[in-house]
Amino acid sequence: MADTTRGYWCISCVTPSKALYKRTDGSFIKLLECSTCGQIVDRYVECEKSIIFMDMMLQEITAYRHILYNAENFTPQFYMKLAVSLVLSEGYVRWSNFAQNLSAGNGIKNNEVYLYIMCILTTIEIGIFGIIIVLYSWIKLSYRTWSHIYNSVLLGQCGRLANIAAIIWYQGSSIIFQGLMLAFIFISSIQSTRVALHIGRTESVLLVTAAFITSLCSSFVLHPLLINRYEEYIL
Incomplete structure (x- = not known):
């Protein structure tokens, strides 16, 4: 499961979340749903950086939320x-x-x-x-x-x-x-x-x-x- 020592946010409704995904059998992961809005907490978890940046260039506010709060590879x-x-x-x-x-x-x-x-x-x-x-x-x-x-x-x-x-x-x-x-x-x-x-x-x-x-x-x-x-x- 994702690191639960830090806080995450739903990119749709900005509700705090303890994790973004959980691991299933093998190396597969399952994206978690937000308990408030029912949407995927962060759909960008499985996306390449190029796609994230493209959405950011298109001014998708969800892309900004992912980068600022949930992204673990933007160090x-x-x-x-x-x-x-x-x-x-x-x-x-x-x-x-x-x-x-x-x-x-x-x-x-x-x-x-x-x-x-x-x-x-x-x-x-x-x-x-x-x-x-x-x-x-x-x-x-x-x-x-x-x-x-x-x-x-x-x-x-x-x-x-x-x-x-x-x-x-x-x-x-x-x-x-x-x-x-x-x-x-x-x-x-x-x-x-x-x-x-x-x-x-x-x-x-x-x-x-x-x-x-x-x-x-x-x-x-x-x-x-x-x-x-x-x-x-x-x-």
């Missing part, structure tokens, strides 16, 4: 790697766009220090977004399971990884693509926040909107400050 190391991947991919794209918008005589601005600056800006932006979610959960909801909030913030930002594909298939900056990516991140963050904080759609939309605007504005303000400070240092 803390996975979220650490995801965080590093998000920062590096977004930082690289911003660095690339920054360099392309400069004249040929400003080659010095293509050095790797600007990549580090863009990665720092990305880290600050995502960090401020997460801090606002954490503060709201702590003040309004008295919810202190930080790991779930941290994981949900990263899952909501997964759309930034599409930047890598954009670089491969399209050499340039596309306002339309950037707009679609931000919209996808916004919707994903709403879903992941709903799951992490157990709040309704309207409350999640308002919270994510406030966090989104604050984080984007902070990045917009800090961008010229960091660039100018570095350029004053090297001149």
Whole structure:
């Protein structure tokens, strides 16, 4: 039987469950039904990660619930790697766009220090977004399971990884693509926040909107400050 020392949740009605499945003869398992709604507690137990991620991309809230609460193969190391991947991919794209918008005589601005600056800006932006979610959960909801909030913030930002594909298939900056990516991140963050904080759609939309605007504005303000400070240092 699944590990009963930890808590599980029904992905349909969010009812606590002691286990997700039980083992029968041999290596076969039987998925358990929720005592409240009668549905399978977690149908994703037998699914590959690719299917789970596909449903998550389609904004199935049950997929988010599985990943955040029931998945045993999404370890803390996975979220650490995801965080590093998000920062590096977004930082690289911003660095690339920054360099392309400069004249040929400003080659010095293509050095790797600007990549580090863009990665720092990305880290600050995502960090401020997460801090606002954490503060709201702590003040309004008295919810202190930080790991779930941290994981949900990263899952909501997964759309930034599409930047890598954009670089491969399209050499340039596309306002339309950037707009679609931000919209996808916004919707994903709403879903992941709903799951992490157990709040309704309207409350999640308002919270994510406030966090989104604050984080984007902070990045917009800090961008010229960091660039100018570095350029004053090297001149």
